[in-house]
Amino acid sequence: DGGITQSPKYLFRKxxxxxxxxxxxxxxxxxxxxxxxxPGQGLRLIYYSQIVNDFQKGDIAEGYSVSREKxxxxxxxxxxxxxxxxxxxxxxSSTDRGPLIxxxxxxxxxxxxx
Amino acid sequence: DQxxxxxxxxxxxxxxxxxxxxxxxxxxxxxxxxxYKKYPAEGPTFLISxxxxxxxxxxxxxxxxxxKSAKHLSLHIVPSQPGDSAVYFCAASDRYxxxxxxxxxxxxxx
Numbered sequence: 001d002g003g004i005t006q007s008p009k010y011l012f013r014k015x016x017x018x019x020x021x022x023x024x025x026x027x028x029x030x031x032x033x034x035x036x037x038x039p040g041q042g043l044r045l046i047y048y049s050q051i052v053n054d055f056q057k058g059d060i061a062e063g064y065s066v067s068r069e070k071x072x073x074x075x076x077x078x079x080x081x082x083x084x085x086x087x088x089x090x091x092x093s094s095t096d097r098g099p100l101i102x103x104x105x106x107x108x109x110x111x112x113x114x
Numbered sequence: 115d116q117x118x119x120x121x122x123x124x125x126x127x128x129x130x131x132x133x134x135x136x137x138x139x140x141x142x143x144x145x146x147x148x149x150y151k152k153y154p155a156e157g158p159t160f161l162i163s164x165x166x167x168x169x170x171x172x173x174x175x176x177x178x179x180x181x182k183s184a185k186h187l188s189l190h191i192v193p194s195q196p197g198d199s200a201v202y203f204c205a206a207s208d209r210y211x212x213x214x215x216x217x218x219x220x221x222x223x224x
Contacts, residue, residue: 006157042213042216044214090158100146108156
């Protein structure tokens, strides 16, 4: 079964600690994305990567970092510099066949910083 | 700066009736428009899309209408079913840069 996996589903961290969220896809998609969802708001783009070893900042990249060493993997690190890290984080991927077929989303990770 | 707006946070309809979800956007550079459906504790799933060269796209019970001059799109679900109850996000894209609305929670009552 092809898809996107995000682990863990729930994550708790103490304030001031860095934390890395995992995202793996076996869809052979070139592009991958990280979004953040807060209550009452749409998904906001953190980072995206169109190809291995390349990534671009989205609207809210401050306090986050990513890497794209493999096509299948796009981990997101939430650093201590992120002022309000508690949120629902969604990873997505897409093919190069065009935006009309949409992005495929993982199940999300809910991060709570205590 | 919200470039995509869904002004109705919730909508409730009776099973069998039509559901109409609305979305407005501000950026005239958007060429692609999509609707996603999201169940609790899951990621959004792609539902239907339309490009800016069309004004209507149909897929079974789902139809998306695009009015470019008004910068408005809508999703019609006919007939609505209880399993359609979910949060619906509209999105607009110029290729990789996809902007999402805040979502509308649809409840279909049996």
